[in-house]
Amino acid sequence: MTEDDHLPDEAGTEHLDEMSGLLYIERQLERVRAQEISAHVQDCAACRTLLRALERESRLLTRAMLEEEEALPARLAQFHERARRSMQWIWTVAFGLAATGVYALYTTYIEPWQDQLDKAGFGGSNLLSLLIFQGALWKGWQSMITLLEVLALLTVAGFALIFFRRRVRRGSALAIMLAGFCAALGLQPASAFASEMRKADSVVVERDETVKTDLFLMGEHIRVDGTVDGDVYVFGHDVSVNGRVKGDIIGFAQQLQVNGQVDGNVRAFTNTLTIRGTVARNVLTFDQTVNLESNGKIAGSLTIFVESLNLDGEVGRDILSMAKHININGKVNGAIQSRGEALTIGSSAEVHGPIQYKGDKPPDVSPRAKLVSPVDYQKLEHKPHYMEGHYYVWQVIWLAAFVLFGLVLFQLMPQFTKDAVANVERYGASFGLGVLVFFGIPIAAIIACVTVVGLFVGISTFFIWYAALYYAQLVVGAMVGEWLMGRSNETWPLIGRMIVGIVLVRLATVLPIAGGWIKFGVMVWGLGAISLALYNRFQPSIAGTPSAPYTPPMPPNTTVGGMQPA
């Protein structure tokens, strides 16, 4: 093509070949060559004719193609509406799958806990109703929001969602709705129940004082000597409740002493919890040490996560404990389920239910202790998991579950997943953000649970975070697959790479010792990549740049014989 640009005719005159002519009229030649041709066609009628013919051919082609000889088929005209309906169907499926996932999570994780709590004496109520409607952390629902109010709220929210969806971006609308809904939930209790807050170095509710509201107390030293007709939230160093609390006590303290009477529950996160008074309902607590002294009484159950428990008083129902050391010298009217290092049952102990104990050492039981049955003791085995056969079976089952989970997610959110996978290679940003999200979200969820923001928001956030940990491994797996098998922007090839990658990632995570750290690293890395993709998704999509004017398809701008810029 390039060597015989000029073809000689019978008279020996060199003419332009068609290829050069085409490239010339399409402005694809270098400037010098274009100038040579321009000069040549000034004097050569045959070449001028060729260029004119090629140019006319271009125009004829464009005209023929641009002409609308047939209307848009009806099938296409209706397509968008159908597609929209099909998208609604996809959303229905997505929500169905999500509901199934929630149900699976509930049956796998929550229900066993619920059973445990039932056994521990929270009796007759499931976990959700215990937490929400009995007002352990979420205050006052049972007396405030009726079913009718909830339905009304949801209906209004639904209408608002439909209204906003038509007017603002979908993401923004959902964000507004969620924020509004949370705010509604958060504000309603506040307006329905006026609460009082006291904050000082030393906070005291005097002996002759009666507070007829919920009470938030913050200070170095807090003392409640009077009566509180509501819940008490305490955040302090030394806290003592000597008077009467008709609601619950929710406490965060170094030392919490309950010397008076609590008509509701005690939920505590403390270093030392000492109960000398009476708790009419249940105690749920995370501490270093719990002392139930001889004159102390818990009418309901005791659920504890502690280092040591000294029980000299009375527990009305069951005990569920994760404690290193337990000393029982008091009275327990229900059963005991315990897991720890050591269990000591003293001579004055009286237990009216069965005792199940899993521990490192056999229980030390005084022969004078009054027990309805001997302690059912199981020694805790500390054999590494990977020494057991069923560990590998479970690994295979988990791997299959991962692949299934990945298939669903990659199909439901193909573009987001591709973005997340692409972000895996932003190593620094992914790891940095991953660490922040890995630790930050659970903390935020716990804060949401124990403040007025709400239990619903807290638990939902926690579940999303938990699911994201698995998603993170899939995202990193997909990246590993791409490293091995090459890049792909299509969904199914990406899924194939994800499967290969997740097999390798899972293999790496089951390695003894290093596996745990690899798993942690993968989760942090993937979580960061997902967060980056999420961040990018919520960035404004228009940066304020004016749109370029539309240029309709036009035939190449050619001028036979004129100067052709390269």
Place this chain on the structure above:
Amino acid sequence: MSAPGKTEPAEAIARARTGDADAWGELYREYAPALFRFCRRALPTKEDAEDATMDIFAKLMRDNRLLQYDQNRSFSAWLYKVAANHCWDTLRRRKTRQDKETEDLENVPLEHPDPNQLDKLIEQRTSEEVRHALSKVGSRARMALVMRYYSDMSYDEIADALGVRRAFVGVVLLRARHELRNALGQSGALAAGGTS
């Protein structure tokens, strides 16, 4: 694609990127006719073109591929590029199955038409005849002509879509024109003349 001089619906594009179904509706109404015409020219049958148009929009919506669109460039040009890739993929898959069109671009020699006869041929032919002839040429040739003369794609974009070296885009286009002329029924007369 839309009326000449009309600005592209940047606001609708922005909303569609966030998944707004109404914005997608606007874009579809605006661009579907032109996109259908593109596919109609590029693919052998009307049904193929309808399927392709729907597939392109469905993929754009489902995968939210608008996120890949650089807003500083022409939206219609980007959309044509997506359509070209889709149509060429369709044709290539079909071609693989049917095992046709195995020409080697670099080795097949080009014939040179007589300028006067070519000029005469072009003058005599109508748009309708060209469209009819277009449906008879090979898929690569048709694809190249549509990309260049319908959607005004650059040689680089055509090379990218067809998977050929940029230097051979001109050859592809010229060969496509020859095929078209043959389909227009004048191959013998044109080819016999040469440029000499």
